[in-house]
Amino acid sequence: MAISAIQKPIRISEVAVEADTKSRILDAAEELFMEHGFEATSLRLITTAAAVNLAAANYHFGSKEELFQAVLTRRLDPMNQDRMQLLTNYETAAGNKALTCEVIISAMFIPALKLARDHEQGGKNFLRLLGRAYADPAPFIREFLSNQYAEMIARYRAAFARALPHLPREEVSWRLHFVMGALSYTLAGTDALKMIAQFHPEEVNNDELLLKRLAPFLAAGLRAPLAQASDAHQWFQET
Amino acid sequence: MAISAIQKPIRISEVAVEADTKSRILDAAEELFMEHGFEATSLRLITTAAAVNLAAANYHFGSKEELFQAVLTRRLDPMNQDRMQLLTNYETAAGNKALTCEVIISAMFIPALKLARDHEQGGKNFLRLLGRAYADPAPFIREFLSNQYAEMIARYRAAFARALPHLPREEVSWRLHFVMGALSYTLAGTDALKMIAQFHPEEVNNDELLLKRLAPFLAAGLRAPLAQASDAHQWFQET
DNA sequence: GTCTATACCACGATAGAC
DNA sequence: GTCTATCGTGGTATAGAC
Numbered sequence: 001m002a003i004s005a006i007q008k009p010i011r012i013s014e015v016a017v018e019a020d021t022k023s024r025i026l027d028a029a030e031e032l033f034m035e036h037g038f039e040a041t042s043l044r045l046i047t048t049a050a051a052v053n054l055a056a057a058n059y060h061f062g063s064k065e066e067l068f069q070a071v072l073t074r075r076l077d078p079m080n081q082d083r084m085q086l087l088t089n090y091e092t093a094a095g096n097k098a099l100t101c102e103v104i105i106s107a108m109f110i111p112a113l114k115l116a117r118d119h120e121q122g123g124k125n126f127l128r129l130l131g132r133a134y135a136d137p138a139p140f141i142r143e144f145l146s147n148q149y150a151e152m153i154a155r156y157r158a159a160f161a162r163a164l165p166h167l168p169r170e171e172v173s174w175r176l177h178f179v180m181g182a183l184s185y186t187l188a189g190t191d192a193l194k195m196i197a198q199f200h201p202e203e204v205n206n207d208e209l210l211l212k213r214l215a216p217f218l219a220a221g222l223r224a225p226l227a228q229a230s231d232a233h234q235w236f237q238e239t
Numbered sequence: 240m241a242i243s244a245i246q247k248p249i250r251i252s253e254v255a256v257e258a259d260t261k262s263r264i265l266d267a268a269e270e271l272f273m274e275h276g277f278e279a280t281s282l283r284l285i286t287t288a289a290a291v292n293l294a295a296a297n298y299h300f301g302s303k304e305e306l307f308q309a310v311l312t313r314r315l316d317p318m319n320q321d322r323m324q325l326l327t328n329y330e331t332a333a334g335n336k337a338l339t340c341e342v343i344i345s346a347m348f349i350p351a352l353k354l355a356r357d358h359e360q361g362g363k364n365f366l367r368l369l370g371r372a373y374a375d376p377a378p379f380i381r382e383f384l385s386n387q388y389a390e391m392i393a394r395y396r397a398a399f400a401r402a403l404p405h406l407p408r409e410e411v412s413w414r415l416h417f418v419m420g421a422l423s424y425t426l427a428g429t430d431a432l433k434m435i436a437q438f439h440p441e442e443v444n445n446d447e448l449l450l451k452r453l454a455p456f457l458a459a460g461l462r463a464p465l466a467q468a469s470d471a472h473q474w475f476q477e478t
Numbered sequence: 479g480t481c482t483a484t485a486c487c488a489c490g491a492t493a494g495a496c
Numbered sequence: 497g498t499c500t501a502t503c504g505t506g507g508t509a510t511a512g513a514c
Contacts, residue, residue: 037376039278135374137276174452181424217460224459
C-alpha cells in the first residue's frame with residue numbers, strides 16, 4: 001500500500017546505494033510532468049534531468065505513456081485505497097444508519113489532502129497533475145483512470161445512493177459525476193482562478209481552505225430536490 | 240455576431256466559389272481537433288484533409304497554436320456575446336429586482352445549448368472541445384480562454400453577487416469557479432460518464448437533458464449556507 | 479539484466495523559388 | 497499565394513557493450 005511497495009525495492013545486498021535508474025526516471029518524470037503536462041514534456045528532458053540515458057526510459061517503462069501511468073499509479077493507488085478504507089471505517093461506525101453526504105464527501109477529500117500535505121510541495125502539484133489528467137482527451141489516460149477509479153467510484157456511488165434514497169439511481173450517478181467534475185477541475189485549477197477573481201494570496205494555494213469551501217457547495221447540490229418535468233419550462237423553454 | 244462575420248467574407252466579385260484555402264483549413268482543423276485534441280492532431284493531418292499544402296496552414300494562421308485559437312474564437316465569441324446579451328435582457332425585464340440563481344444559470348446554458356443544436360453533430364462536439372480546452376495545461380490555451388471569458392465572467396459574478404447578497408464576494412467568486420468547473424467537466428465528458436454508471440443510451444449524448452440535471456445541482460450549491468468556522472471540525476479534523 | 483549509442487521516421491516551422 | 501526542400505526536435509526500436 002505504501003509507495004515503496006510499488007517501486008522496485010533496492011536489493012538487500014547493496015548498502016546505502018543511490019536511487020536506482022528506474023526510480024530516478026520516475027522522480028524526474030513526476031516533477032516534469034507536473035510542471036509542463038504530458039505532451040509538453042519530452043523523454044529527452046526527463047532522462048537528462050535524471051542523468052540517465054535516453055533509452056533507459058523505454059527500457060524500464062516501455063513507452064512514454066506507460067511511464068506517465070507509472071507516475072500516476074505510484075501516488076494514486078495508495079490514495080484510492082485510503083479513500084475506500086476511510087469509507088469502510090465510517091460505515092462500520094455508523095452501523096445500520098446511512099452516512100450523510102458530508103461524511104461521504106470528507107472520505108473523498110481527506111486522503112487527497114493527506115497526499116497534498118505529506119509530500120509538501122510535491123504532493124500539492126500532484127493533485128494538479130491529477131486534475132488535468134482527469135480532463136485529458138488522450139484515450140490512454142482516460143482508459144487508465146477509468147480502471148484506476150472504477151472500484152472506488154462504485155463504492156461511493158453505493159454510499160451516496162444510501163444517503164439519498166429518494167433519488168433515482170440514475171440521478172445519483174449524474175450527481176456523482178458532477179461532484180467528480182467540480183473536484184478535479186478545482187484541483188487542476190490555480191490558473192483558472194485568476195480569470196474569476198482576485199483572492200487573498202494566502203488562500204489560492206491552500207488546498208484545505210479550498211476544499212472546505214467546495215464541500216458544502218457539493219453537499220447542497222447532492223441534496224437538491226429532483227427537478228420535476230413541470231419545472232422544465234423555467235430552464236430552457238426560452239430563446 | 241453570426242459566424243460569417245468572423246470568417247473572412249468571400250469577395251463579391253467571385254461568384255459561387257469554393258470555400259477558400261483559409262476556410263477549408265479552419266473547417267478541417269475544427270473537426271480533427273474535436274476528434275483528437277490539440278496535441279494529437281498534426282498539421283499534416285489537417286492540411287491533407289483540407290486538400291491544401293502543409294505550408295499553407297502556417298502561412299494563413301502563423302502557427303498551430305494560432306490556428307487552434309482561430310477555431311475556438313469562431314464559435315466561442317458569438318456564444319459569449321449571446322450569454323451577455325441574454326443576461327442583459329433578463330436584468331432589464333427584472334427591473335430593480337435581483338435575478339434568481341436559476342435564471343442566471345439558464346443565461347449561461349441556453350447559448351451553449353443553442354450552439355450544440357445549431358450545427359447538429361458539429362456543435363455538440365465543439366462543446367466537448369471547449370470543455371477540454373478549459374482544463375488544458377498549455378499556457379497559450381489558458382491565457383487565450385482567460386481573455387475570451389474575462390468580460391463574461393465579470394458580468395456573471397456581479398449577477399450572482401446580487402442574487403446572493405448574504406455571501407461574501409470571495410465566496411461568490413469561489414462558487415462561480417465551482418460552477419464553471421462542473422459545467423466544463425460535464426461538457427468535456429461522455430468518456431468519463433462510462434466510468435460512473437450505465438445510463439440510458441439516448442441520454443448520454445443529450446446535452447439538453449444533461450444540463451437540466453446539472454442546473455438544479457448547481458443552483459442548490461450556490462445557495463448553500465456559508466460554512467461557519469465552528470463547522471470546520473466535522474469536515475477535516477480527523478485522520 | 480542493465481545500460482548505451484545510434485538510427486529512424488513524424489512532427490512544427492521556415493526560407494526561398496515560382 | 498502556393499509549393500518544395502530542409503532544419504531541429506520529438507518518440508521509439510534495436511544492436512551491442514558490460
